[in-house]
Amino acid sequence: HEENGKIRLESGCSKQFFSDDSGRVVAFRRRNIQPKLVHLVCITFTGLTSVCVDTLIASLNMYIATQFDLLCDDLRNLCDPDEAHISRQLIACIQHHKAILSFAANSNEFFNSIIFLQFFVSAISMGLTMFQLT
Template sequence: MEILGVYTIIKNMEKLKQLLVTLDIDLFQPKDRQQRNLIQSNLNSWKIVVWSFWLLTLIWLFFYNFSPILDKTSKEYRLPFRAWYPYNTETSLQYELIYLHQFIGITYLTIISINVDTLIAALNMYTGAQLDIICDNVRKFHNSETDTPADANRKLTNCIHHHRELLKFVEFTNNFYNWVIFLQFLVGGVSIGLAVFQLTVVSVDEIQVFMYCWFGNEIEVKVV
């Protein structure tokens, strides 16, 4: 799953670069302290979810990798996960080398999974933040005491242009990660079903799916 996710991201790397360039244009930047606070609020929510995900995943990773040592089944040459090898793994040197290989492989794939998931959550978070900025601009597009009708018309035009550019950004974002999310929901759903009695594994998988649902729902709420 993680390998497919990385392949999809590498394949769409140009799209990701374009998304980052779009986020850096002046139109998408906060104009005052209030708008910076709006973005910071979204960013803080993202950080809380990401750190929770990291914590749960690292706890799971520790117990998964060291379970043969903790329950002393390493004396029986049990590996972190079952796998078939075309040679005897129940000899001293080969067992340690295979254990190290599995340890590195699981850790590497876990880090990849975390970074892919948090990247997608970050893109959704910034989409929600842009909606907050647009709403704030609409609320303040006309000040009867200081703005002329021409000023109000210019600000309203900028709001419409910002909204159209954001729609393009959202469409580009969906094209970038739609297959990654599809695979994540597919594999995550199967994993949760198979591991229903393994609470640690369920917690990690639920957080993975939760990030997509949470930040996607935030966009839906702000659009409404």
Template sequence: MSIVKKLMRMLDDDLFQPRDVSQVALVQPNLDVWKMIYKAFMTTCCGSNLFWAVFPLLDKSSEGNRLPFLAWYPYNTKISPMYEITYAHQVLSYTCTCVTPINVDTFIAAINVYTTSQFDILCDILRNLHLSNNVGAKCVRHYWIILNFAYNSNKFFNWIILLQFCVSATITAMTLFQLTIVEPSQLNFFLSCLMEWQL
């Protein structure tokens, strides 16, 4: 958390701010691509969550009071209000487990986009160096601050990416194993494929 706070303080530095409208326009395409990626991730996440939340209610092949996910509870989940509470708990839990990694991943992408944008701003300043006075020292300072920001960014998210990679590989292996023991014509096969695709 201390590294994230340090990164946020660095973002407020005056050298990191665009100098004019042309520099804002220079970095805007990068920000637009990041926003598009974020919206795409969130749309697929929300669609998947909606599917998992609604599917047991619409599935006519199963008995009544089916939960979205199979789980053992120390109480009877078939009776009201325990069924409704457990159902809501599973939907909320699954939503949190989907939204959290997406936000972490897109936050890391935003940091990388911001680093790239800083280099674009610095290149623009260097291209127009002949139009300004006494900015040479500021350019060198800006360059070192960008490198420091990039170093701290990598320090922040290296372990996060490694952990997510390991967890994703484990989930993929478990899902693929489940696919080998389920008949391809069963609904669980398609649900496992959907879960794998979402990863």
């Protein structure tokens, strides 16, 4: 109970009301839960986004590694008595290697800024949390 002259502020489970000395309700208002709900949604969205970004980056790196494993397998199996066929296979392997390198460069360019942004947001978040704890 907070005394404001002759009017008291009383809080219920999800409501607040003002009453006078006789117990008569003079004003009524609901507690605003919207900021807490928005905060909860934002934290959930941020957490899920962070997990998804980390998973995407790991998946791209595993895809690149798998493509290199396939290329190594193709190079190990270059054993044909026909030189023209080996030459065509070797050219295909070189083109595959160039495609893998191009994809890896594009992937790095794509997620370098995302990793930097994620690191920056995490650093700001930790700094603000430490500030609130002091």
